[in-house]
Amino acid sequence: MPARSADEVKISPILKALEDQDTSVLYDPLDNTMVLNIGPQHPATHGVLRLLVKLEGETVLSSVADLGYLHRGYEKIAENGTYHEFIPHTDRLDYLSPISNNVGYVLAVEKLLGLEVPPRAQYIRVLVCEMARIASHLVSVGSMAMDVGALTVLLWTFREREKVLDIFDVLCGARFTTSYARIGGLQQDWSPQCTAMLEAFLQEFEQDVVEVEALLRTNKIFIDRCEGVGYLSQGDCVAMGLTGPLLRASGVPYDLRRDNPYLVYDKLDFNVVTAKESDALARFYVRIAEMRESAKILRQSLDALPAGSYNAMNPKRVLPNKERTYTKMEELIHDFMLINIGIDPPVGEVYQAIESSKGQLGFYIVSDGTGHPWRMKIRSPSMVNLQSLPMMLKGAMISDIVAIIGSLDPVMGEADK
Amino acid sequence: MPMGISCCAIEMMATASPRFDISRFGSEVMRFTPRQCDVMIVAGTVNYKMAKVVRKIYDQMPEPKWVISMGACASTGGMFRSYAVVQGIDQFMPVDVYVAGCPPRPENLLCALLELQKKISNESVIGGGQSEPIPPKRPTAEPTGQPA
């Protein structure tokens, strides 16, 4: 290869950013540092995340994360469709717990409209949100353990997750991307079969979590690989805007369900789990403890589930019942208008967030009075959590990169919108 | 090789999990390096930025190779009709089997794998590797069950 002169070699902006981040004062005449591309296609990057790391031997000097490999243009799609049309799109945001994204979006629209939802719908929404949180944490725990080397844990957690997905299957018709919540209520009612399945699941769940934990709690390899790795101080966590299990693992007891309660969380009794060490191991245990708290919430909501209707009584804004749409005239007209023209919200802007399994998932909606939102901004927790990744990777070894990304638990569908 | 990009990747992982168990059909090993693979399962939305990467990895696979396009997003762009999403991976790669669904159920993916195995067994080495297209199944009896 012919040597290139300095002005011929144009450094791409991302490589320049990588150089700028390197704060080690190394004069490197032998060119000992290496830039490694942990590319978008990788078994352990939890999706399509691209990481460029500058290495000296095995130690990371600096790193830069490159997003955008799953950018689908959600916000532009939202501006071009009605509020109801966006509900299936919200499923694909955090695709490990799709139902909680539905509920979060619908809560934001209901805040904009000032719509009150009947208590039965609120309790059912709490039930599905907590089941989605358990499903998501199971995958997160399993894949972090798999990345570190314990493959069995992934297979066991996926077996548990199948039970939750079966409940979703009976409840909504789809295992996975459910689109269950509607503006003003839900798509269909909770049935006694779902109650029976959920009770059976809860009976076995505690024992299964104990088994999974027993594999890892005293496992020296797991502890050595995860303890002290990916430390981020509490002040840094707050400065970077982190939320969710990452912030709680650094000692800040910030949980949106407790601090700004939405749905019926203020009537339920649960603990906010925190840890002090703020490393990968602490985040792992915070997630396992949160699964136990979710099981507690599920039991309480199941006992307190009231009877009543599952949709708000507001025909101008809530989609009517399907059977009545096919047989009665008023419902047909309302259905037609709501689908084609959309609900008529007031002019204004709202921000509503929920505590999803990754952190605070928020929707900032600017409405201009028509059936299409003027601007819909999705505050995705995974993108904010990934912002702190270069700080955590400084000084770590290559094998720690995988453990750190696993403890961050990013979901690229959310981070890339 | 599993090119798991978005939500369909989770269903692919569920297919490999103990309940649906893709290893019953001979595909236990999911290698993430293209040099050792025969089949690439593109699972998820491919956008323009990712298309170069997918094509590069497809080029790195040795012949003979096949592609399963899993899910609506990979086959046609799916529900994302926007500026950033490629409307179907067959715009830049040849595809052998398309799987419909958003995401397709694990049983659906297993059916696609079996269809691919049938297609491969119809190919003949002597005829230059051309395969006969498999005719679609016509329904032979009255549909039973309640209407949707």
Added chain:
Amino acid sequence: MTNAEIVDRIKAQLPESILGSEEFRNDLTILVRKDDIVRVAEFVKSDPDLLFDLVIDVCGVDLYQPEQRFEVVYNLYSLNMKRYLRLKVRVGEDNPVVPTVTSVWPGANWHERETWDMFGIKFAGHPDLRRIYMPEEFEHFPLRKDFPLMGIPDSLSLPRR
């Protein structure tokens, strides 16, 4: 503290920076002069009664009006008071430059990059203003209202078949 008290407190400290405030569905929104955003940000973060230390979101809005076309919205949260606050800055299309708040909240870094990528609003003083979602060689700003949903043909390249 009620919303009115928060506005009064900020107005008492920095009277010329606040251009207006409104309240909708219990959310407080304060319109701030563009050049004073850093001072207002530092005040709301460090004042012991307010302490808005968690930056939730920074985004842009395209109002599509002839003057002051863009708006940059800062959603903040106070761990102390457990409430939200929204600060807004208006900027015109001919010179869309806003001072950066990364010196106050380092977490606003990627949010401002996203606003640059999607709207074309530059942030003066930002350490690393690059595109985050679209490829680096993309020339348009997707979330502006005059960019079509299906994109501009041939603005992004595909590999050959």
